[in-house]
Amino acid sequence: MSSESPYRMTLSLNVLNHLGLNLYSNVPSVLSEVVANAWDADAENVWITIDPTTDHEKIVIQDNGHGMTQQEVNERYLLVGYQRREHGSERTKKFNRLPMGRKGIGKLSLFSIARTIKVRTVKEGQRSAFRMNLDDIKQKIGGQEAGTYEPNPLPTDDIDFERGTQIVITDPKKRIHQAASALRTRLARRFSIIGSAHHFAVFIDDEEISHVDRDYYHKVQYLWTFGDENSLYEKLCAKAESIEKLYGLLDSGDEIRGWVGTAKESGQKLQDRHGDNLNRIVVLVRGKVAQEDILEEFGETGIFSSYLIGEVHADFLDADDQDDIATSSRQRIIEDDPRYEVLKAFIGKTLKKIQNEWTRLRNEEGSKRALEIPAINDWFKELNPDLRKDAKSLFGKINTLTETPDKKRELLRSGVLAFEHLNHKGKLKELDTVSEEKPGSGSTYFCRSGRHRGNFANSSRKCNSWIDVEKYLIRGIHAKAFSWSVV
Numbered sequence: 502m503s504s505e506s507p508y509r510m511t512l513s514l515n516v517l518n519h520l521g522l523n524l525y526s527n528v529p530s531v532l533s534e535v536v537a538n539a540w541d542a543d544a545e546n547v548w549i550t551i552d553p554t555t556d557h558e559k560i561v562i563q564d565n566g567h568g569m570t571q572q573e574v575n576e577r578y579l580l581v582g583y584q585r586r587e588h589g590s591e592r593t594k595k596f597n598r599l600p601m602g603r604k605g606i607g608k609l610s611l612f613s614i615a616r617t618i619k620v621r622t623v624k625e626g627q628r629s630a631f632r633m634n635l636d637d638i639k640q641k642i643g644g645q646e647a648g649t650y651e652p653n654p655l656p657t658d659d660i661d662f663e664r665g666t667q668i669v670i671t672d673p674k675k676r677i678h679q680a681a682s683a684l685r686t687r688l689a690r691r692f693s694i695i696g697s698a699h700h701f702a703v704f705i706d707d708e709e710i711s712h713v714d715r716d717y718y719h720k721v722q723y724l725w726t727f728g729d730e731n732s733l734y735e736k737l738c739a740k741a742e743s744i745e746k747l748y749g750l751l752d753s754g755d756e757i758r759g760w761v762g763t764a765k766e767s768g769q770k771l772q773d774r775h776g777d778n779l780n781r782i783v784v785l786v787r788g789k790v791a792q793e794d795i796l797e798e799f800g801e802t803g804i805f806s807s808y809l810i811g812e813v814h815a816d817f818l819d820a821d822d823q824d825d826i827a828t829s830s831r832q833r834i835i836e837d838d839p840r841y842e843v844l845k846a847f848i849g850k851t852l853k854k855i856q857n858e859w860t861r862l863r864n865e866e867g868s869k870r871a872l873e874i875p876a877i878n879d880w881f882k883e884l885n886p887d888l889r890k891d892a893k894s895l896f897g898k899i900n901t902l903t904e905t906p907d908k909k910r911e912l913l914r915s916g917v918l919a920f921e922h923l924n925h926k927g928k929l930k931e932l933d934t935v936s937e938e939k940p941g942s943g944s945t946y947f948c949r950s951g952r953h954r955g956n957f958a959n960s961s962r963k964c965n966s967w968i969d970v971e972k973y974l975i976r977g978i979h980a981k982a983f984s985w986s987v988v
Contacts, residue, residue: 525613528560528677529687534610535562535668536703537789540694543595544665546737547703551681558677560615563667567595568624574631578608578620579652591821596700599787599816611670612638619669620652621660630655631972632707681706683775689714693814694788712737717779717810720771721762723862725855728758728814738762743862747851753817753843759785761811761851763859768807782848784834786819791827798845804901805856812950815844860897867900868893871913878916891929895920 525531532549539547544566552559569578592598611618616635621628631652641650660667685705689695693711695703703710712718724741726734727749735744741762749757761782764771771780781794797810818826818840826838834841872878886894899912923929 504970525610528614529684530559531614532556532562532684532688533691533789536688537601538608539566539666540598540701540788541593541600542568542666543593543598545700545702547701548707549684549703549705551654551677551684551706553677558671558673560670560677561667562670563662563665565662565665568665569629570624570627571629573624574620574622574629581609581674582798601787601789611668614675615670615673617670617672619655619671620666621655621657621669622666623660623662623664623673628657628660629662630657638776644661654692658854676762681708685714686716686773686775689716690783691784691790692788693812716773720764720779721810722765723859724760724762725851725858726760728756728852734760744856747854751843751847751892753840755815755817755840755843756812757815757817757844757847759811759813761809761813761855763805763808763855764810766808767804771808771810779810780807782809782813784813784815786814787816788814791815791818793858795845795848795928798836798906799849799852806852809852809857813844813848818844862899863900864893867896867898870900870909871896874910874913877913877917888924888929892920925934 508939514965515531536547539562542564544564547564549563550561557965593600596971612635612700619630619634623629629656633650633652655879685708688705689710689712690705694701696712718737719740719742724738724745725745725747727747729735735741738744738760749759751757758870761980764779767780768955772778772985780796782796783793784795796806797812799806813965818834818894823840824838826834826840863987872881881889896913899916902912920929
């Protein structure tokens with residue numbers, strides 16, 4: 502019997518499109534894959550240079566890692582689906598790092614944003630250089646020569662570095678208008694291993710990225726940490742008014758570290774200067790973002806959830822001896838994986854605990870601010886202990902509203918009047934209808950303009966700020982106390 506198999510497997514263009522050619526749509530996600538490769542190559546420095554000149558746009562990423570020989574280029578870099586962890590040690594040789602790469606398709610992500618990629622690499626004095634073109638790949642793999650593509654060799658005499666790899670991205674699919682500052686911020690948030698502590702520095706246009714570029718630690722008002730033996734997160738969130746350490750031990754016996762915080766303000770105040778939403782809890786694995794926002798898994802609707810921000814490091818999700826838990830895009834985790842289910846259960850219980858503590862802290866803060874108003878302070882002193890507890894709850898709810906100090910003072914005065922009239926009528930419990938939950942399908946609301954009112958499910962498109970519900974309900978209770986018609 503002939504040893505040659507009569508069977509052939511062809512890698513189609515459609516498969517390549519799903520694997521990487523159309524994997525990402527933004528520059529930070531693509532560059533994250535290149536930075537991760539540099540980490541795996543034991544690089545100490547990565548330099549990213551952006552040239553936005555019209556018709557000459559390009560991005561250059563260069564590292565001083567171990568580089569590749571021509572044989573390694575063919576057997577590893579150009580082999581789509583190369584399983585690094587099955588062919589190498591569990592950790593890198595120089596810095597004993599846990600590798601980030603796993604699927605072997607990250608290099609294809611470059612074609613998500615550009616048509617031409619040039620690669621130059623040096624290892625132990627051996628220089629290699631080649632160019633890949635997206636249109637050529639499609640023509641080769643999409644035609645009769647399916648499954649094989651041969652990059653064009655480039656001269657190596659212009660390579661001016663002694664070790665590492667340089668990737669030049671040209672012929673972008675769309676304008677590279679990404680400002681260096683925005684890219685710096687977004688890359689800083691995608692990695693926790695950038696900095697001298699990890700012997701890994703990343704520069705954009707010669708300016709080094711640091712944890713400060715994440716631009717959200719200063720927004721944390723109340724902080725909960727787990728696995729923070731060195732108080733790293735306490736130092737980063739230096740403006741936090743309250744800090745509590747929690748255990749990071751999961752029911753499975755695995756441990757996580759990280760932090761969850763609540764910001765002082767929500768809504769637009771919880772966006773950065775580039776317009777990115779910070780109201781999320783990211784999951785990082787081996788120092789790189791694996792899940793953009795685990796909050797999505799819980800469907801939280803309370804005002805509390807709109808103040809949340811955090812980072813959860815869960816390296817147990819990427820053990821070498823277990824199946825890959827990441828989706829092909831490397832931006833999400835397979836939702837029904839048992840390991841992820843355990844993590845979600847832990848986060849869910851932790852958020853419930855944090856919510857109770859947050860409510861208490863906000864009530865205390867709201868009471869403190871309310872009692873700074875002399876008239877309200879005098880009124881509060883006349884209440885018995887039980888009524889004071891109800892009053893503090895009302896102050897706390899008003900304190901959660903995203904309003905100016907003057908507007909909150911106005912709401913506090915209205916709240917006190919509502920409190921008195923409802924108490925007089927024996928209907929003080931109606932204050933509980935000022936819910937801290939986002940209105941459901943049967944809730945009544947007023948839109949921010951005050952012109953619309955009705956059922957949330959039927960009219961939600963007319964009102965794009967559900968926090969305003971609380972303002973109008975407070976005023977509604979005030980009106981109801983005087984037997985006015987509200988809705």
